[in-house]
Amino acid sequence: MRLKGKTAIITGVGAGIGEAIALRFAEEGAHLVLNDIQENAGEKTRDKVEKLGAKAALVVADISQESGARSIAAAAMQAFGAIDILVNNAADFTSKSVENAEPADWQKVLGVNIIGTAMVSKFAIEHMKARGGAIVNMASMSSIIAQRDFATYNASKGGILTMTKCMALDLAQHKIRVNSICPGCIFTSASVREIERMGLTFEQWRDKVAPMHMLGRLGEPREVANAALFLASDEASFITAAHLVVDGGYTAW
Numbered sequence: 666m667r668l669k670g671k672t673a674i675i676t677g678v679g680a681g682i683g684e685a686i687a688l689r690f691a692e693e694g695a696h697l698v699l700n701d702i703q704e705n706a707g708e709k710t711r712d713k714v715e716k717l718g719a720k721a722a723l724v725v726a727d728i729s730q731e732s733g734a735r736s737i738a739a740a741a742m743q744a745f746g747a748i749d750i751l752v753n754n755a756a757d758f759t760s761k762s763v764e765n766a767e768p769a770d771w772q773k774v775l776g777v778n779i780i781g782t783a784m785v786s787k788f789a790i791e792h793m794k795a796r797g798g799a800i801v802n803m804a805s806m807s808s809i810i811a812q813r814d815f816a817t818y819n820a821s822k823g824g825i826l827t828m829t830k831c832m833a834l835d836l837a838q839h840k841i842r843v844n845s846i847c848p849g850c851i852f853t854s855a856s857v858r859e860i861e862r863m864g865l866t867f868e869q870w871r872d873k874v875a876p877m878h879m880l881g882r883l884g885e886p887r888e889v890a891n892a893a894l895f896l897a898s899d900e901a902s903f904i905t906a907a908h909l910v911v912d913g914g915y916t917a918w
């Protein structure tokens with residue numbers, strides 16, 4: 666068990682990649698502090714990890730609000746008395762070109778993806794400094810490439826890559842490693858919303874998107890969760906300020 670006895674905070678666990686990370690970490694023995702803005706979705710994931718034998722606390726909170734971000738670290742300390750791992754996974758998916766985006770669109774996407782990630786980290790770091798640990802920020806292949814009509818989302822995800830490197834530099838002295846993951850297209854509830862937005866059927870969308878990956882298919886949430894587990898575990902003890910691309914080759918050709 667690679668995370669036995671460790672306490673891990675994971676944001677955005679109510680669906681998709683966050684849920685898969687919660688399940689994967691539970692299998693590896695972690696105590697879990699689960700966050701989502703949606704109560705029902707968060708409760709479903711909490712029930713699933715508890716069935717795997719993990720101890721879990723659920724914090725229903727919006728990470729873009731300072732009080733919400735603060736409540737996550739506070740709940741972790743109350744439930745388990747320590748924080749070893751933080752996975753900043755929750756995200757807003759507002760995707761518009763610069764031409765079409767209003768200030769409210771930028772505020773929404775940057776409020777969750779940049780400010781929310783930063784605030785959850787800020788309040789967790791206070792407690793992680795005591796014994797070191799690992800932070801994993803969910804970036805995206807969208808952090809490193811252009812995609813049509815995606816300027817708002819891609820700018821936020823590009824910011825996560827650079828923020829990760831700055832965090833790694835600032836926190837190295839406290840033995841906290843900070844890395845990010847850049848997934849390709851992973852089929853989740855976010856994909857379902859994107860398919861609806863594009864007015865396509867699932868099959869039409871899959872046949873368009875899958876061949877863009879060298880491996881010729883979409884990724885699965887568990888494949889990203891495995892990368893998060895590696896970066897959060899002691900197996901990645903000399904890795905910090907890095908981004909791990911988990912995109913089936915999408916960005917390399």
Ligand SMILES: NC(=O)c1ccc[n+]([C@@H]2O[C@H](COP(=O)([O-])OP(=O)(O)OC[C@H]3O[C@@H](n4cnc5c(N)ncnc54)[C@H](O)[C@@H]3O)[C@@H](O)[C@H]2O)c1
Nearest residue numbers: 677679680681682702727728755756805850851853854855
């Ligand atoms: N799905 C993909 O193809 C893909 C690709 C690259 C990167 N990512 C990244 O992976 C992460 C997870 O994506 P997903 O596809 O699983 O998304 P998803 O929409 O399926 O799930 C995200 C979860 O986060 C929660 N959430 C949203 N805003 C929140 C907030 N303000 N506070 C707390 N919780 C909030 C939602 O309620 C939801 O349960 C995101 O950071 C996303 O940018 C996803």
